[in-house]
Amino acid sequence: MKLLVTTPMSVILDRDDVTYIRAEDETGAFGILPGHADFLTVLSVSVVVWRNGTDTDHFIAVRGGIMTVRDGDTVEIATRDAVGDVSLDRLDVSILKRFREEDEAEERSRTSTTRMHLAAIRQVQHYLTANRGPIGPGALHPGGDAE
Known part of the structure; x- marks a missing residue:
């Protein structure tokens, strides 16, 4: 099988001799073998394990992502x-911890930004409705004149 791992800035891995892949999404860990059915899934912050033609395990820590399987190969x-290494010991737990902390910081930032947008919308709405009276025949305008 071919395994291609990319980030927005680089190609982390591009191999054609992969015989097995283990990854993890929200539902748990799963394996991919040659001939697997096509699918698409969202990966969790986790370690992807892949095996090459010599049955050597390799490891790549990923900060979430999208995995697609096409044509079974x-x-x-x-x-x-993503950070890759041939040794799980060298691919320290601190990398996964850093990925999770960065994800949590981004979520807090998104939440804060959303709250600021909502506050701005409320202020605009308050301003627009503060000087508006009833609408219709006989309604008083802000200056007190009837239509």
Whole structure:
């Protein structure tokens, strides 16, 4: 199988001799073998394990991402950040911890930005409705004159 792992800035891995892939999404861990059915899934912050033709395991920590399987022989992972290594010991838990902390910080930032947008919309709405009286025949305008 072909395995392609990319970030917005680089190609992390491009191999044609992959015999097995293990990844993780919200539902848990799963494996991919040659001939797997086509699908698309959203990966969690996790370690992707892949095995080459010599049955050697390799590891890539991914900061979430999208995994697609096409034609049973092409697996592509698009992720925001990834770090690969041949040793799980060298691919330290701190990398996964850093990825999770960055995701949490981004979520807090999105929440804060959304709150600011909502506050601005409320202020505009308050301003627009503050000088508006009833609309219709006989209604008083803000200056007190009837229509």
